Amino acid sequence: MRHLFAVGAAALLWSAATAYAADPVGRYTVEGSNPGGGGKYAGTVSVEKTGETYRVVWVVGSTRYIGTGIGDKNFIAVSYKSGSDTGLALYGADGGNWTGVWTYAGGRTIGAEIWRRE
Helix, strand or coil: CHHHHHHHHHHHHHHHHHHHCCCCCEEEEEEEECHHHCCEEEEEEEEEEECCEEEEEEEECCEEEEEEEEECCCEEEEEEEECCEEEEEEEEEECCEEEEEEEECCCCCCEEEEEEEC
């Protein structure tokens, strides 16, 4: 009986992990560093499926960034805008979280970011 319980628990954990890895849809806390050593920041990110694309919304302090992403269960590339700031970000799946790099349009350095699923 113990073996059957262990197998069932392992299957449940595996299915939960694969559900998280299915795509980036969800709500996250975000931590990152600005390009060129410009300081660190924290906030939230939400990702929703919009047809074949994703709508990505970051809230960092009082600033809201809105992006459009393409990708799958392994990666997501996002172009974003807030006021006159535009840029590009690329993330890879990391369990239920996502890690990536980003830059402003025309940038020559990159920042780093991690999304931790809430």
